[in-house]
Amino acid sequence: MRYQIRQINLTDEQIDEVNAARGAFPEWYKKKMRTTFQPTADAIWDAIDMYETVAYIKADSLEQVFEIGNIGPESNIERIRPMHSLSVGDIVIDEDGKWFFVDSFGFGEIETYQVA
Numbered sequence: 001m002r003y004q005i006r007q008i009n010l011t012d013e014q015i016d017e018v019n020a021a022r023g024a025f026p027e028w029y030k031k032k033m034r035t036t037f038q039p040t041a042d043a044i045w046d047a048i049d050m051y052e053t054v055a056y057i058k059a060d061s062l063e064q065v066f067e068i069g070n071i072g073p074e075s076n077i078e079r080i081r082p083m084h085s086l087s088v089g090d091i092v093i094d095e096d097g098k099w100f101f102v103d104s105f106g107f108g109e110i111e112t113y114q115v116a
Contacts, residue, residue, distance in 0.1 A: 002058055003065050006051040006091035008032055009082060035089035035101075041110045044091065044101045051091055054083040062100060062107050065092055 010018075010032075018029050025033075032050060034043040056078040059065040068076045069086030077083075086092075092100045092107070099110035 001060065001095050002056050003062075003095075004053055004091075004093040005055040005057060005065075005069065005083065005086065006093070007054045007083060008035065008047065008050045008089070009052065009054070009084070036087075039089050039101060039103050039108065041101065041108055044089065044110060052081060054081045055079045062092060062094075066102065 014029075017026060021029070028050065031043075031047040035047050055069075057065050057068050058076045058078075059068050066086050069083075069090075086102060088102050088104055090102045091110070092102065094100070100107040101110060
């Protein structure tokens with residue numbers, strides 16, 4: 001099966017803005033942090049505009065997607081944009097159009113009614 005991977009990648013300007021914030025972080029950064037530290041389907045959906053497709057991974061299961069996204073083999077990854085290792089808050093979409101997010105343990109599902 002071919003899985004689509006979506007991640008949030010901050011620009012250099014966004015990183016500079018966060019570093020200069022001195023604790024008064026912009027709202028967009030708070031949204032991004034919830035996807036990592038409080039991952040829920042609602043938190044992911046709230047930040048959906050920050051995600052971009054970064055790769056496609058050939059795998060037999062979500063667990064294998066996670067493994068390949070972290071240790072390879074590289075031949076199973078078709079990179080579209082810079083991609084970091086698969087981690088909490090990342091989105092995985094299967095060939096049937098089901099959306100999942102990497103949770104603290106395992107995967108959570110994003111119900112299709114939320115996806116526009």
